[in-house]
Amino acid sequence: MEKHLISGIQQIGLGTEDFRKSWNWIIDMFGADVRILEDDTVAERMLPYTGGRPQKRHACITVNLQGGGGYEVWQFSERRPQPCGFEIAVGDLGVLAAKVKCRDIPAFHRQISAKWKEVSPVGELPDGTPCFYVKDLYGNWFQLIERKDVYIEEHKLTGGIAGAVIGVGDMEASVRFYGEVLGYDKVVSDSEGPFEADGFLPGGVLRCRRVILARTEPFTGAFSPLMGESTLELVQVLERSPKKVYEGRFWGDPGFIQICFDITGMQALKAFCAEKGHPFTVDSCPDGEVFDMGDASGHFTYIEDPDGTLIEFVETYKVPVVKKLGWFIDMKKRDPRKGLPKFLFRMMGLVSREKVR
Secondary structure (H helix, E strand, C coil): CCCCEEEEECCCCCCCCCHHHHHHHHHHCCCCCCCEEEEEECCCCHHCCCCCCCCEEEEEEEEEECCCECCCEEEEECCCCCCCCCCCCCCCCEEEEEEEEEECCCHHHHHHHCCCCCCCCCEECCCCCCEEEEEEECEEEEEECCCCCCCCCCCCCCEEEEEEEEEEHHHHHHHHHHHHHCCCEEEEEEEEEECCCCCCCCCCCCCEEEEEEECCCCCCCCCHHHHCEEEEEEEEECCCCCCCCCCCCCCCCEEEEEEEEEEEEEHHHHHHHCCCCCCEEEECCCCCCCECCCCCCEEEEEEEECCCCCCEEEEEEEEEEEECCEEEEHHHHHCCCCCCCCCHHHHHHHHCCCCCC
């Protein structure tokens, strides 16, 4: 069988009630100020998750060149976004938090606390990694984790997305899924106890099982040097029945919509996922066509984890470097295992760094 290639977490999707406010907040707080693409069109190929109807929306992907995945900020344009009808608590089913790289946790905690109130005390993950939590404008959780690696030095304390915290209902089934399908096959830690004791996160004082997963096999591919390595933290609450974060709501409604992985070899991945019992639920190009994503083009698909949490795969065919000059990279003409050179990302930073108003 032909093999596919996973290059890392491309982005985590964040549905919001105000596109520009959320985008600017991410720039201000986490330094993700390089726009990779922006698209203001109709989502026609997500019908299983949008009430069976196409939905107009405004979306962007923005990154921090110090390394890590990006943030996809997303808002319905003609439909009122529907927030979750209950207070999301630790262990509820879905993406609970985005992990964000931070080179110096104490220093950044001081920096962000001086300009934002929704910040937890500094603590540690079960594996000893220093961390703390931040809530955004709409109560979404970001987990800052200490990572010293930097892709392009910009003298910031933060990088991009370095993983996710995911609420699960059956730990063994989820460990198997994320290990077999996505390659997070290394158990970094497996512990039980309160998630956190200071009361910052709802439900954090309840006993949970937490498993942190990493990959034995490093990511490879065109964007892997920028995206870097990542960890997934699975959380199963043991003292109550969890709720589904997106029960009765649409993909794109406020909250963390999906975790997206950059891949090469979509047809091989399709066969692989079906063999593992997780067939594509959405396929943007079922007949081999190319999907236009505004400034870029490619092929995207979705699967679900055992609890229905959405995992997106994107195979990029064209990516802009200097849009005004018509300079794009044709990914189909490159060795899929060879990383893109840093100067291309530096160039993107020179022409695509902006504040949104």
